[in-house]
Amino acid sequence: MSIQIPRGTQDILPGTVEYWQYIEQKAREICRAFNYKEVRTPMFEHTELFQRGVGETTDIVQKEMYTFTDRGDRSLTLRPEGTAGVVRSFVTHKMFGSPNQPTKLYYIGPMFRYERPQAGRFRQFVQFGVEALGSNDPSIDAEVLALAMQFYQSLGLKSLRLVVNSLGDAESRQAHRQALIDHFKPRIGEFCSDCQNRLEKNPLRILDCKKDRDHELMKTAPAITDYLNDYSREYFEKVQQYLTDLNIEFVVDPNLVRGLDYYNHTAFEIMSEAEGFGAITTLCGGGRYNGLVQDLGGPETPGIGFGLSIERLLSALEAEGVELPVDTGVDCYVVSLGDAAKDKVVSIVNDLRQAGFVTEKDYLDKKMKAQFKAADRLEAKYVVVLGEDELEKGVVNVKDMQKGDQNEVAITELVHYLTNL
Structure with a gap:
């Protein structure tokens, strides 16, 4: 169970x-x-x-x-x-x-x-x-x-x-307290047990009762403002x-x-x-x-x-239909293609995170298309792609997911590039 x-x-x-x-x-x-x-x-x-x-x-x-x-x-x-x-x-x-x-x-x-x-x-x-x-x-x-x-x-x-x-x-409350007792006492039996118990202990609390809020004596009860x-x-x-x-x-x-x-x-x-x-x-x-x-x-x-x-x-x-400006997406999603690129992405992701970027990568050996879908679900602002060809050249492709623009950036310049963006 x-x-x-x-x-x-x-x-x-x-x-x-x-x-x-x-x-x-x-x-x-x-x-x-x-x-x-x-x-x-x-x-x-x-x-x-x-x-x-x-x-x-x-x-x-x-x-x-x-x-x-x-x-x-x-x-x-x-x-x-x-x-x-x-x-x-x-x-x-x-x-x-x-x-x-x-x-x-x-x-x-x-x-x-x-x-x-x-x-x-x-x-x-x-x-x-x-x-x-x-x-x-x-x-x-x-x-x-x-x-x-x-x-x-x-x-x-x-x-x-x-x-x-x-x-x-204290002086005002005491005067009001006695006025409330005098007001409610003759008919206190018509009120709930809580109100009856509060009459002498704390009659002010009777005014806050939810069960008897519509009782006629509630409408005519002495107001504290008259006793200040x-x-x-x-x-x-x-x-x-x-x-x-x-x-x-x-x-x-x-x-x-x-x-x-x-x-x-x-x-x-x-x-x-x-x-x-x-x-x-x-x-x-x-x-x-x-x-x-x-x-x-x-x-x-x-x-x-x-x-x-x-x-x-x-x-x-x-x-009121108020939408709070909460960003639940990620800044970067790093896509890797091939075993060597997959290994390199570990350090790239870490560098981006240390620079303050909310960054995610694939952990389930998904194909490239599935990785892009994951980036979409996470509302990634940028997708960084590293394949075997890019790794050999020491670069990554950075895609702006809103504009659709894509640029080739040196791996060593990636943090600086994204910071400027």
Whole structure:
């Protein structure tokens, strides 16, 4: 019996992986422009990190984590998101002590959630995210949003919608929290068991419930924006001003609630409005988390960041019909005729590769016609032909596969010739 791939995972094969590489390279280029440095954290951490960092009332912690006990009887969990691990690393390595502040980091890597697989959603998925730690300046909120928008736009997406909200500081959230409890408590029995459990623990999470999203009380729930104190309101107005200054279009949605417990102040989502993208339109989500570093054992340190799925990005590109400029072909295919030429081609191919040319040759003793067909399949830009006559003269024939031109070139000059082309 053949072994099948686990449900909710995928093999990314040649011909497709090049698109992933292009996207990841674009992410790195944009992070470099914004001076964000890459950090790589373990794919599994102590379970407590996510319980404390993500929040025990979240769906991720309650239902979706891959958790196991190791041989030392320690509870470990495959990371379901990137922020908690990055902040843990920030604390572990005392990055807060660096004279270069804020600390600006990014990551790209696989995450794991046990959820129902559907279009653009997998149990193992790749997340790109950034974290800026150490600044309470609202301009860095705008910077993080600008980075995310620029990333999507650089790949050719146009049908984007940025939605922002403020969750306020601790004082604002406490006032809003009590208002939500008072609003939902008389009829909480009409809601799902998750909402009932969250009423006292974290009533804000009720607003993010997918089962009861159409309940009439959801439409009349108190908005956090009505409970913002002066500081929180002024902070949010500054963020909006900076976004306007950057010519970034956005809408304010008082009902936007991110699904993780650590958010406060700025919260945001970037959505795709492309026709045919699907019912779940969110591409990217993030926000400010000023208490998370302290929760994980570090000093009082503000932070803001976002995370996005590469899989959902690819779905959005497909929905908009965007073709990424990915070159999957080879530069040169070297055709050999005869045993002596076949031996010589080994060193010719190596010289071309060392010079930076993507080069291929025949390994199956194919006839000349079959070798040319192989070159066509590989979309070779140039075919270099070496037969016994050419070998005796110390030359090769170089054919431009687009123009059809063919020139005789000395073997010793081949690299120089192709470099000039």
